[in-house]
Amino acid sequence: MEFNFSEDQQLLQQAVRDFLEGECTPAAVRELWETETGRSKTFWSQLAEIGVPGLLVPEDDGGLGMDERDMVLVLEEAGRAALAEPVISTAAVGVPLLVELGELGQSGLTKKWLGPVASGEAILAVGHAQSPFVADAHVADLLLLPQDQDLHAVERGDVTLTAQPSNDQSQRLFSVDWSPSEKTCVAQGTEGAALQGAAFDRGVLACAAEQLGVGQQLIDMAALYTSQRQQFGVAIGTFQAVKHRLANAKVQVEYARAVVYRAAHSVATGSPQRSTDVSMAKVMAGEAALFASKEALQVHGAIGYTYEQDLHIWMKRAWSLDLAFGTSAWHRARLADAIIDGQAPASAFGYCAPGS
Amino acid sequence: MDLTYTPEQENFRQEARQWLEANVPSEPLASFDTPEGFEAHRQWEHKLNSGGWAMVPWPVEYGGRGANLLEWLIFEEEYYRVGAPGRVNQNGIFLLGPTIMEYGSPEQKVRFLPKMASSEEVWAQGWSEPNAGSDMANIQATAIADGDAYVINGQKTWASRGAYAHWLFGMFRTDPESSRHHGLTFILVPLDTPGITVRPIEKINGKKAFAEVFFDNARVPLDNRLGEEGQGWSVAMATAGFERGLMLRSPSRFQNTARKLVELYRKTLAAGGFVDPALRDRVTRCWVEAEAYTLNTYQTVSRLMAGDKIGAEASLNKIFWSELDIRMHEAALSLLGARAELRPGAPGADGVDDWLDGFIFALAGPIYAGTNEIQRNIIAERILGMPRK
Ligand SMILES: Cc1cc2nc3c(=O)[nH]c(=O)nc-3n(C[C@H](O)[C@H](O)[C@H](O)COP(=O)(O)OP(=O)(O)OC[C@H]3O[C@@H](n4cnc5c(N)ncnc54)[C@H](O)[C@@H]3O)c2cc1C
Numbered sequence: 001m002e003f004n005f006s007e008d009q010q011l012l013q014q015a016v017r018d019f020l021e022g023e024c025t026p027a028a029v030r031e032l033w034e035t036e037t038g039r040s041k042t043f044w045s046q047l048a049e050i051g052v053p054g055l056l057v058p059e060d061d062g063g064l065g066m067d068e069r070d071m072v073l074v075l076e077e078a079g080r081a082a083l084a085e086p087v088i089s090t091a092a093v094g095v096p097l098l099v100e101l102g103e104l105g106q107s108g109l110t111k112k113w114l115g116p117v118a119s120g121e122a123i124l125a126v127g128h129a130q131s132p133f134v135a136d137a138h139v140a141d142l143l144l145l146p147q148d149q150d151l152h153a154v155e156r157g158d159v160t161l162t163a164q165p166s167n168d169q170s171q172r173l174f175s176v177d178w179s180p181s182e183k184t185c186v187a188q189g190t191e192g193a194a195l196q197g198a199a200f201d202r203g204v205l206a207c208a209a210e211q212l213g214v215g216q217q218l219i220d221m222a223a224l225y226t227s228q229r230q231q232f233g234v235a236i237g238t239f240q241a242v243k244h245r246l247a248n249a250k251v252q253v254e255y256a257r258a259v260v261y262r263a264a265h266s267v268a269t270g271s272p273q274r275s276t277d278v279s280m281a282k283v284m285a286g287e288a289a290l291f292a293s294k295e296a297l298q299v300h301g302a303i304g305y306t307y308e309q310d311l312h313i314w315m316k317r318a319w320s321l322d323l324a325f326g327t328s329a330w331h332r333a334r335l336a337d338a339i340i341d342g343q344a345p346a347s348a349f350g351y352c353a354p355g356s
Numbered sequence: 357m358d359l360t361y362t363p364e365q366e367n368f369r370q371e372a373r374q375w376l377e378a379n380v381p382s383e384p385l386a387s388f389d390t391p392e393g394f395e396a397h398r399q400w401e402h403k404l405n406s407g408g409w410a411m412v413p414w415p416v417e418y419g420g421r422g423a424n425l426l427e428w429l430i431f432e433e434e435y436y437r438v439g440a441p442g443r444v445n446q447n448g449i450f451l452l453g454p455t456i457m458e459y460g461s462p463e464q465k466v467r468f469l470p471k472m473a474s475s476e477e478v479w480a481q482g483w484s485e486p487n488a489g490s491d492m493a494n495i496q497a498t499a500i501a502d503g504d505a506y507v508i509n510g511q512k513t514w515a516s517r518g519a520y521a522h523w524l525f526g527m528f529r530t531d532p533e534s535s536r537h538h539g540l541t542f543i544l545v546p547l548d549t550p551g552i553t554v555r556p557i558e559k560i561n562g563k564k565a566f567a568e569v570f571f572d573n574a575r576v577p578l579d580n581r582l583g584e585e586g587q588g589w590s591v592a593m594a595t596a597g598f599e600r601g602l603m604l605r606s607p608s609r610f611q612n613t614a615r616k617l618v619e620l621y622r623k624t625l626a627a628g629g630f631v632d633p634a635l636r637d638r639v640t641r642c643w644v645e646a647e648a649y650t651l652n653t654y655q656t657v658s659r660l661m662a663g664d665k666i667g668a669e670a671s672l673n674k675i676f677w678s679e680l681d682i683r684m685h686e687a688a689l690s691l692l693g694a695r696a697e698l699r700p701g702a703p704g705a706d707g708v709d710d711w712l713d714g715f716i717f718a719l720a721g722p723i724y725a726g727t728n729e730i731q732r733n734i735i736a737e738r739i740l741g742m743p744r745k
Contacts, residue, residue: 001365001426002358003651003658009357069357223740235743240729243736247675250735254672258651259644265359280644336640340618348643349359349650351433351611 003258005073013073015050020081026310029082033169039139044085048120052087056095061114063095068202072209072264079213079321082313084170086123086136088324092206094124097144097199101153104195106186109153113142128200130326133173137161144186145178149193152184168320170313201278203325205267208260208281214317215253215289221311222246222296225304236299245295252288259284262349276338276346279331286328289318359654361430368427372434375407380440387713388444389563394478394520397444401475410473411449414457418465419473425602425657432606439612447516448472448479450603452525452544455595459542459583468544482512482526482545482569483592490730492527493536493589497571499528499543501585505575506530506543508551511568516724518567519556522547525595527588540588544580551575561716599725601670602657605677607650613684614646616709617691623707624691635690642684649677668738671731678721678728685715 005013023046032038047053055071057063064070071092078087095117102110116122125140137143138161143154160177178184187195223246226237236242263281266274293315297304304311322328338344361369381400386393404410405419413428414420423431443449453472456464471477488494497510512526524545531539547554551574556564583591598604621639625631652673660666688711689696696712698705722728736742 001361001654001658003655004662005357219740223736223742227741227743234745237736237742238745240733243740243742244729244732246740246742247732247735250740251672251675254669255645255648255652255676258655259648261357261655262359262651265357280647283644284648332637332640335644336636339640339643340621340636346643348611348615349647350429350654351437351608351615351650 003261005069009070009073012070013077016052016074016077017080019046019050020077020083024081024083026082026313029084029170029313032084037139038084038170038172039086039136044123045120047085047087048118051118053091053095053120053123054114054118055091056099057114057118058099061111062118063114067268068092068205068264069261069268072205072261075206075209076213076260079210079317080217082170082214082217082317086125086139088203088206088210089126089136089140090117090124093126093199093203094142094144096202097126097195098124100195100198101151101186104187104191106153109186116141126199126203127176128196128203128325130200130330131324132175133164134176135171135173135324137174137176138163138172143176143178144199145176145180146192146196147180147185149189149196150180150185151187151192151195152178152180153186154178154184158184166320168316170317171320171324197275200325201274202267204278204282204331205260205263207321207325208256208263208278208285211282211285211289211318211321212253212256212260214314214321215249215256215285215292218289218292218296218311218314218318219246219249219253221314222249222292222299226299229301242299245299249288249292249295252284252291256281256284256288272345273347276335276344279326279334279338282326283328283331283335286318286322286331290322293318365427365430368423369430369434372409372412372431373437375409376434376438376440379403379407380438384439385441387563388442388517389519389559389565391520394444394517397441398475398478400441401443401445405474410475411453414453414469414473418469425660426654429606429608429653429657433608433611436606436608436612444517445472445475445478446604447481447525448475448477448523451481451595451599452479454598454603455525455542455591456582458594459591463579464544464582477523478517478521480515480518480521480524480547480567480569482515482518482524484514485511486513490727492592493540495527495529495540497526497528498532499530499541499576500532501530501578502575505577506541506581508543508545508571508574508576511570513568514557514566514724515569516566518547518554518569519564524569525582527592530585530588534586537589539586540592541585542582542588542591543576544582545574545576549574549576559716559720561713596726597666597670599670600674600731601666602653602660602673604725605681607646607653610646610649610677610680610684613681613714614643617642617684617688620688620691620709620711630693632690635687638683638687638690642680642687645676645680645683649680652676668734671726671734672739674725674731675722675728675735678718678725681718681721682715685711685718689715 051064054063055066059065098110122141123139125137125143127134127145145152162175164173166173229236260281263277266277303309338346385396388394388397411420412423412431499506499508530541551572553570554567556567559565
């Protein structure tokens with residue numbers, strides 16, 4: 001039993017943090033908001049140099065062969081920096097889905113795409129049943145799309161996209177018009193449904209990890225601002241009404257943290273509790289981020305309500321991530337089904353109920 | 357990161373489970389805030405200690421089994437799983453014990469720890485005073501060195517289980533010229549010392565849960581000092597770290613409550629009648645939060661086993677468990693509906709369990725061990741770096 005991350009994992013996290021602190025500044029995020037794609041090829045190839053898109057790609061296919069326990073720390077940093085690149089769709093969800101497809105006989109597809117994805121040349125987008133939209137479809141070379149239980153792989157040339165401008169300018173959502181055919185179908189029936197379920201849960205985990213970073217960043221910004229802003233001749237951060245809001249937000253973020261890390265462990269090890277664990281992670285981290293966004297805004301006062309101040313970059317991330325890969329209401333309902341009705345495995349960590 | 361138990365850990369669990377299942381009293385004991393309940397709980401502790409299970413992380417020579425903190429968590433899980441009695445000496449074993457381990461002399465360890473483990477000596481915590489609650493640095497009770505003894509004068513209050521305890525660990529001002537957290541000393545006081553008067557205080561359910569303690573020239577040997585003279589504040593902060601941050605409320609306590617809550621929900625629903633639809637979500641949330649608390653504790657334990665120390669994050673912990681405990685009991689009372697008001701023993705109280713008493717106890721959580729407002733101040737200033745003044 002070991003909850004600590006290894007030194008290598010911490011080094012990876014630090015490397016990503018250092019890179020993003022230097023490159024993914026609020027000014028850079030805003031600049032991308034103004035571009036048509038909202039995505040940066042330079043950024044993506046720099047991320048590929050540190051290994052981010054290929055983190056979960058097997059070493060034989062040119063990746064780092066790591067698992068979700070490594071990825072979770074990278075995504076936390078992506079959230080902290082409000083990175084807009086398609087890390088979730090490509091690295092966290094698309095890659096493992098391709099790997100699993102390979103294991104189920106689609107090795108041609110897997111071999112074709114994993115290498116280019118790891119090197120940063122190809123991008124993936126993944127659709128799922130909880131959203132009518134597909135994120136990052138406009139920059140994707142390959143789209144993995146559900147059709148009932150089946151799963152299809154479609155190249156971008158074969159789909160028509162309609163942009164759905166989103167409040168969070170970092171998020172790029174699209175309606176995808178496409179025609180499923182025997183040729184595009186890569187997994188069917190229960191096999192397809194299982195793949196969809198696993199991919200969805202990976203997306204849920206990825207959002208939760210980003211939400212952790214977003215929540216922490218909002219608190220840090222607010223703590224810094226309130227330590228500097230003076231009213232009544234003192235820093236407003238000396239007022240308890242201000243302190244306690246941020247302390248409450250910190251409690252929420254910190255009590256989401258271990259839940260998110262455990263969910264990463266469950267996904268990486270293929271735990272039967274995977275779906276329950278990722279839902280817990282998203283509910284806890286998502287609500288923490290939303291709460292932090294409200295409290296951070298309140299203690300900033302009017303300046304935090306302006307477009308010029310950077311706070312809304314993260315507030316908007318908190319809102320959009322809460323709706324991505326299942327809303328928190330949806331996940332709470334899934335948790336109730338598991339915990340109260342026993343529809344999915346959910347057993348208390350460590351503690352085992354009598355008779356179980 | 358590997359969240360699976362080793363075979364040794366699984367064996368440890370089995371060993372604890374077998375012993376507990378064979379030895380835990382079949383009927384619940386009376387409340388330890390009553391004279392007969394206090395004695396019954398001491399007998400249970402004595403038995404627990406004879407089996408070597410009173411305080412598993414302590415070294416064998418002090419009555420423990422030299423287990424690590426992770427094994428302690430496993431033991432706690434098994435302890436709550438079988439519904440074993442509450443720990444009457446919790447202030448001793450969970451707060452003072454670890455502090456003695458860190459600050460005590462070899463003689464003090466031998467003198468105090470084994471009798472603490474067996475509950476031959478039950479401890480009360482004597483920090484609060486009428487004018488030193490949240491503002492603990494305002495302690496006024498004095499302990500003035502005179503020959504081989506401290507002469508103690510003044511008053512302590514709210515000492516949990518003080519009505520029945522044998523010893524008290526207190527903070528006293530040894531330098532009468534000092535102020536705030538300077539000049540305070542941590543002293544171990546036998547409550548049968550001449551000059552000490554213990555007056556029980558009833559809590560809102562009428563039980564003698566705590567006590568005020570009056571000192572009138574009570575002489576206590578100088579050797580009963582824990583840590584250096586004048587360093588009491590630092591010693592006490594170590595105690596507070598254990599209290600808020602890890603040992604006082606181990607996660608399985610809340611997982612156990614959450615499990616009972618889920619069962620109550622299912623039973624209430626099955627019985628028909630009105631159930632507030634919001635309760636499905638509230639109950640689920642309690643269960644999830646008990647998990648969050650558990651996972652956080654496992655993470656803390658991993659960190660401590662890697663050599664880290666408990667710091668200000670203990671304050672995050674204290675807020676989380678105390679507020680969760682209230683939410684869980686509130687949800688249970690909502691499920692019980694009109695019957696939530698019934699005292700145990702009322703003819704219609706079948707199945708109401710001890711939710712009401714649990715609720716009343718939970719309400720004190722945000723007050724004792726440093727109020728949650730004080731914890732929020734600590735989080736803001738020491739974790740978030742916000743300005744004090
Ligand atoms: C069940 C129970 C058991 C206890 N057991 C023990 C024990 O065994 N030993 C022991 O020594 N003590 C014990 N206590 C006492 C406990 O530690 C104190 O009650 C606590 O520290 C608060 O002190 P107070 O009651 O004097 O409240 P006060 O300090 O008067 O506080 C009253 C209210 O004002 C708020 N407040 C005070 N100062 C501030 C501030 N700076 N910022 C914001 N808000 C503030 C508090 O948060 C609280 O809400 C126990 C208390 C209870 C309820």
